[in-house]
Amino acid sequence: MTVQRLAPLALLLTAALALSACQRVNNVPAALPAASAPQDGSATARLREQADGLLALHRQIVVLMDGEAALPPVQRREVQALGQQLFHELLQRQQALADAALKPGALEATTALLARIESEPVWFDADRLAFKEVLDQLATGLKSAQTLDAIKLARRAQDDLDTLAEVEKAYEQELKEVFGGFAKRGIELKREKWTDYVAKLKALHTREAVMKQHGAQLPAAADLAPEPPASAASGAMRGVAAKDREVFGDKLPPKTVLLSFDDGPHPRYTDEILDILKRYQAPAVFFELGQNLGKVGADGQVQPGNGSAVAKRVLAAGHQIANHSFTHGLMSKFELPKVKEEAANTEALLDAAGRNGDALFRFPYGARNDGALSTIEALKLRSMMWNVDSLDWSDPIPKSIAARVLGELDKQQRGIVLFHDIHARTVQALPLVLDQLAAEGWRFASYQNGQFVVSTDKAVAAPPPAPGELYRDSHALIIGIDQYTAWPRLSHAVRDAQSVRESLVTRFGFKADNVTLLTDADATRANILKALNERFGDVKRVKRDDRVFVFFAGHGSTRKLPSGREVGYIVPVDAGLNDLQADAIAMPQLQEVAEALPAKHALFVIDACYSGLGLTRGGTPAADSNFARTNARRIGRQMMTAGGADQQVADDGPGGHSVFTWTLLQALSGKADLNGDGLITATELAAYVAPAVSAIAHQTPAFGSLPGSEGGEFVFELPASAEPALSGAVAQLDDKASRLALKVDEASSAGRQPAAAASGAASAVQVTIKGLDGKDQALAATTARVDPGARVAAQRANDRGLQLYRERRYDEAEAAFKEALQLVPKFALAANNLGFVLYRRGKFADASAWFEKAVEMDGSRALAWLNLGDARLQAGDEGKAMAAYKTFLELAPKHARAAELKAWIANPSEGTRPKPL
Known part of the structure; x- marks a missing residue:
């Protein structure tokens, strides 16, 4: 099997593959629900309608972006601009569907939604990729509900995610080949080719129709212009002659890069990106949305939200936070008071998070005009653009994202790079980019006191490549x-x-x-x-x-x-x-x-x-x-x-x-x-x-x-x-x-x-x-020690403890599991394993305490419930042991010990007492 470079249309493999909670204010009607959708007011019907709308938008983005790289420059910019707007709308719809499915009392409707994602007969294989973010949130949210029905549904959602990972892999590695089959529960592939999928979508939509539906149009042939200079290629602004009013990457010295991340802060991916930047000692500017930081009341009072804590971690790591508007709206079409409100409210939230240094602003989509620019300048903000676009919002393949960025930097030899800290794929692509830049002696820049500040040393030695990147095969x-x-x-x-x-x-x-x-x-x-x-x-x-x-x-x-x-x-x-x-x-x-x-x-x-x-x-x-x-x-x-x-x-x-x-x-x-x-x-x-x-x-x-x-x-x-x-x-x-x-x-x-x-x-x-x-x-x-980050270090400590346990080296195994928990305190697997080492040594009360912590962290761990039952039984508490066994049987009814436990629970006075290790 050969690994092929993906054609531009596959960069869409859809935009729906992003894992993000970013939202925007413009609620563009993106799709019509399927005609067969029930029209009653039940939760099942509402989830069905939301899923149909999400899928229709997903399909429109695929059609819109198919072959966009071959369009003339002016048309390509218009298509990309609309594509980004629709993508943010897609993120909003994904979040809304996940929120609705996780509402209390919606378990039956959520079950029906999962069944539809898995087996809706009129959907194509690649359609189901539109629901990856939804499934990810369901797998996490349902697991934390701590009820057996919710936990079982969470495991089902995780199974579907695993299946979708195989679909992604198939598209990445063998675009022109038939999908490989797999016989797991849930999604069963019909094995259509990607090209067949796009052809079917084009029978439903055309690029022109999609643009017209969303109030945009392709420029006429007579209006086509040559490719603009690199410094202005991203979000060229009409009516502004003084380019010096904004910061562009063409002012950087040769072989120097400034990293920037838009649309956060994200509750998960921002921290992972901070960890990567720390390993490479690379500074960055994070352009953040006000709505992700909190709220500003009508009286001007700032109400910080959960995102504010993430922003503070960005600052603590030595990076800059900057203004990306409040709602990610198309500010070139806003009335100027609205532009001022968007920027000012976000400024207040950034100040509340502790922002210091230069006050920078980035227009969403790069869409601005002279009035909008003057408005943010009146707030003492300076616009920073980019000249290297990763297109990580539309490209689901980390290797492809990295190749695009490196190719553009190689061509331009300097640049401000635009990433987004709201996508899993960016987390995967970033080390590939930084590793190559470090290998080629690039330097990193920040922006301070109105000018670029370039690191005096070359990039530090990069850590090992990301998993799976050492060899092709x-x-x-x-x-x-x-x-x-x-x-x-x-x-x-x-x-x-x-x-x-x-x-x-x-x-x-x-x-x-x-x-x-x-x-x-x-x-x-x-x-x-x-x-x-x-x-x-x-x-x-x-x-x-x-x-x-x-x-x-x-x-x-x-x-x-x-x-x-x-x-x-x-x-x-x-x-x-x-x-x-x-x-x-x-x-x-x-x-x-x-x-x-x-x-x-x-x-x-x-x-x-x-x-x-x-x-x-x-x-x-x-x-x-x-x-x-x-x-x-x-x-x-x-x-x-x-x-x-x-x-x-x-x-x-x-x-x-x-x-x-x-x-x-x-x-x-x-x-x-x-x-x-x-x-x-x-x-x-x-x-x-x-x-x-x-x-x-x-x-x-x-x-x-x-x-x-x-x-x-x-x-x-x-x-x-x-x-x-x-x-x-x-x-x-x-x-x-x-x-x-x-x-x-x-x-x-x-x-x-x-x-x-x-x-x-x-x-x-x-x-x-x-x-x-x-x-x-x-x-x-x-033997140079390498800092892999807390999560990886904890996993390795846990693996070492498993090996030591197998070798009956209990003191060392116990120390290894404690090390893992010190690195990641909510590491349920390590908590279970530490409990079992204590159990194996006859410390049943201590073991029970750790098993209890494990199931508090993750109630879906069947073996932790089994171990808890065994430890409580050995400690002489049959009532609590039976309760733990019952939960275990709900989660693993076909386990080898199930018959023994069921017999005892049914008749504890006469049944055979379980025989734990």
Whole structure:
């Protein structure tokens, strides 16, 4: 599958994908309800009518914006201006529908709305994307209602959101292909193409008709003008000759950018953007709507709302807040007293939030005239425009948004960039933009005392790219052989291969179709070479920005050449004992395969014995503070092996694995992330695995780069945990394996020594291990600590606690879960997990308290209710235990313990008492 750049029409995939609560005052009639809608006054009918209106507007925006990039400049500006107005109307309709569905007593009507979103037969597949924001608010709002019916409906809304995420992904990655099918409850795709969808909408609407309905029209051909200068391209103003009255990006020095965000503050996304800006040390100006900050009474009294607290956090983070009007209306069409009222009321709210510094104003849509500009100037405000528009309001694809911004900045070489802090997609696109700007040495500017102030230093080193951005695609060949025809049979190689494959697919996002698994009879020499050469050598399948992983578990051998040089081999299932050259696969052959790969990075992991490979090249790259960026430009070809030619590779490790693969899997669980940046490089992997394996088995793993490598590193990106909450069903290592896991961690840590980093590079530790040529080498692994933000850090602490619990290291697990809760106090999953560790140690009262906190934070967590029931039962409070069990059964009626609990609840005096862990 190839990833295609989306055509302009797909930038609309609709405007409805934005997650926003922004509203505007102009209630433009955007749609006609379906003729079949009931006309009675019931809540169900009202929600139905609101949904129809929202969908009709969604469709109109798609038609309006389809192909707009190909229009002449004047027409394109008119279309974009109307598109933004309709989009804000769409946001208002989404918010109104969500609010109506969340009203007390509307549960039956909300259920009917969900059913319609999921299965309305006359709607197209992509129509349902119009309701993503509504579903998101329902999933959150219903969950907080804390009633069982509402919680179950919240879970249903979340299921639908998950389905819509698949729809978005399908459009992003394969616009011209048919949607992939999925058989989950709710939305069932009819699999129409996007082009078919747009064609059907154009049968209902035309661009001209949409514009006419909303009081706009395309300029006639005679009125078309050439593209305006970059400084005035956004919201060109008629009747104002003195451009110096406003601030434009063309006044910035070269390679300098000022970031601006409109339409907030948003209760969620503004804070997430602040977190990103902090990591990049980038200043910004936030143009805020008065209605999002609070109200101003007829007597002029300011009544701050919830948004005012967000604005104060913006100021506390060192950024500017500025005026974006009160209602986001089209101020070029307002009477001048209305313009003054809009600006003045917002000024009062900004002052109440603590605003200081320059008083800046931005006209909504860039729509202004001389009278409006003079009016805001009379209030001592100065208009700031933009010359780089992210179009994040209309483009649902973060990569596309980032590419647009970077392309415009590259062309203009300076600029004020317009983003919106009310969209999830902006949160995803922003790090992609800032990372590239930092890599290219751009500087950030602010606006103070009537002039641009440019940072004296270049942008700081960027954190790792956003999730999913390290590689275009991932490919793997996994080989495991137990049942050799001539060589001694093994016990665990096939299981090793299967576990590695499972980890790649379920943990690291390798597509199942891209992972080839060859075991036993299938792992012949011919099949292995065919997979290596044909599958990985196909430039139509494997691209420059891909990665390739090869794992082999089986026999290895070494042949001594007449020259005295030794050559290592991996042994296929059909190899004989006496002719390695003809029957086995030599390391030079793997070297040729590695060099011929079109992929950026490749890693070969060989769980077998080797020596004398002679393939090492120049050691490992120096620690690099800009690792994530520079690594993307370097070819990487690396190999790690389990032991030397004179060593037996242990095939009897814990959990039915070899010692090497068991340690490898432990490392990939997150233990090899030595600097806590969420990435495990091949060097970090070797730095953890090699000393650990050497400490618990008589074998010495080797690691190094292959010829053709340019210092690039294969990278595993640790995912956010998808693990279940701790309960009695979570398996743990036995005592022997638990002791071994502790020994592995201690051995790996003991082998690391501080090392001096290269000038200007990150700090590092040094581990001495064998190179692929059999000689000792000092392996430098970067350990610069990275601040990932509180949410990510809490998730990683929780993941670490889960791993420690499985290893029966309860003190450390308890500390990890407490760390997670200290970072994010409302982390329900960590609260449950901390409670379960206490429960496991017999502290039932303390455990109950944490389980109670978990269900207070999130009443939909079925396992937390089960754990609470168990803890109360163990503490001797059967009444409260029964109440918790009843709630659990409502949420998880098909759980394995359901029958046992139902029997006891039905007849507690005679029924069998539940048997918790």
